[in-house]
Amino acid sequence: MENFILTNENAIYYECGFSCDNVIFLNLGKEKFFITDARYTIEAKEYAKKCEVIETGNLVQTAIEILEKNKIKKINFDPNDFTYSMHQSLTSKLKTKFIEKPNFSKLKRIIKSDEEIKYLKKASMLGKDGFKNLAKYLRKNGLNQKENFLHFKAVEKMSNTGKLDLSFDPIFAINENAAKPHALPTNKKLKLHDLLLVDAGVKYKRYCSDRTCTAYVDFETLNFKREQTFKNKKHQEIYDLVYKAQLKAITKAKVGMKASQIDKLARDVIEKAGYGKYFVHSTGHGVGLDIHEFPNINSRSDVIIENNMVFTIEPGIYLPNEFGVRIEDTVVMKNGKAEIL
């Protein structure tokens, strides 16, 4: 095992099963050090596995002392994980050579263990419960409510009133707002026959779910199922096209393909229908402890897809000033094929 140093909370959680927002983690051969301050040492000693927990008022200084004492010649670090000033403080006082290994933790985490998949599945189930509860709320109380109020209700329902952490701040966007890739909630009110896009996820044991539903709005039947029937013909046309693209990618994705081939499966359907230029993002991304992990599912990704990879498939079409449709599910590769979590 090579030496490495981490400061990223999720990367550290992956190594030892515990983390906090002020920690330096050192992996020196077989020895692991969890360096943190007095606020976290009690829990760290209880939960961080196979580590020596070290309490200090100055994390960087303590890390330097450990590296010196152990005469460490070289150590890997992720240049995206370090601020420039952190790098300078560490390297200016040490002879240890710091070797740039971009994304080495995320690369390690690209294939999930069966246990991780169990947690990701549980997170997905809890996320689906959240969507169901949100739909129920919207049917009963959604009419004429503003997007920003309903965005808050999405937070409430997805988190089960604060019991679950969210994977990210949900997107709750009606009609033309759903065409904006970074839609912020507005004062726009929810009405009969609207198109509603909701993108949300929750965490279970720190593992994220991620799902986007685009739904037809009425106040009797509103739901976040994959089959949707819109009153507006163009809504239906675009929805069916995105759904077809997503289904194609899910059913045809196979272990051994390049990630770019999965992107192409979805993109070809949309391009052939003449909407290619409105599908403005990649087809998907890995999901795990971070909401964005590897593999990236885009046109440039040569990563070979393997069993136990977990990623989203989320084609979309965004018609500016009109509306947008995205359908996203998280899949796991099992027995060579993609299964929705």
Next chain:
Amino acid sequence: MENFILTNENAIYYECGFSCDNVIFLNLGKEKFFITDARYTIEAKEYAKKCEVIETGNLVQTAIEILEKNKIKKINFDPNDFTYSMHQSLTSKLKTKFIEKPNFSKLKRIIKSDEEIKYLKKASMLGKDGFKNLAKYLRKNGLNQKENFLHFKAVEKMSNTGKLDLSFDPIFAINENAAKPHALPTNKKLKLHDLLLVDAGVKYKRYCSDRTCTAYVDFETLNFKREQTFKNKKHQEIYDLVYKAQLKAITKAKVGMKASQIDKLARDVIEKAGYGKYFVHSTGHGVGLDIHEFPNINSRSDVIIENNMVFTIEPGIYLPNEFGVRIEDTVVMKNGKAEIL
């Protein structure tokens, strides 16, 4: 005006009145460049003042081209604001000398303009409304509710059901949980005669409020005023002591003092009563676009206090496994003295 480069969202907002989560800002003499991607250019062109807005798919590459084209010899940057990899990408391809200026944006922002103080005051008022609404909710519905549920209700009431952004995730802690500086909400239920600590704030035009109240819990009179009457004698003793320390610091703080002298005003009261070792943090911190700005109000800070500085005064006593009390208000220095915002 010296050349500088920024990536921090609030630092950029301060320069031009607009910001987003993917931008490099260049200040080259009199010319300013707001480099961002296609998602943000429409709003940037509308709101970013006195800047040239540049749309690009590769922010770093575009920044390099502008620095080259303008033959920039040296430029200031904040080493805390850059990842190591960002620094490497920029410097490896350029002759421009990058000069470390730690916290230069925060140092600039240490004295607030009258307009900024207006926004901070408005944020404080909105925050106080949130506390009042939370108190009202707790009187009516708080009995026997769990901390984590009530934490969510604090989010709801402070944000006015999603209308306002929060300055940070609120702390909502009962009795012994209030003694933990990083208290995470638990299943503990709110009961008559409990001690309740709530630390929360909201934003107005991106400016933060910050306030902590410790309150006596009953379900008829519960409120977040500064005067509190507890049934438990030790609660009352410690509350009165922290209150005395806070009042002392607020009433005696004067322009021309060192920040450390303000810290000492509060700390001396608590130390003289024998609880010094339970006041485990600094007396305060600056507040502005960031929730933690300058000046730091601690025992090591030599900063001379000036009019139009805005900071918190928040002494606390934390008795492990028993309870904790913190009383925090945000003050502005006006006419030589501290006024609660």
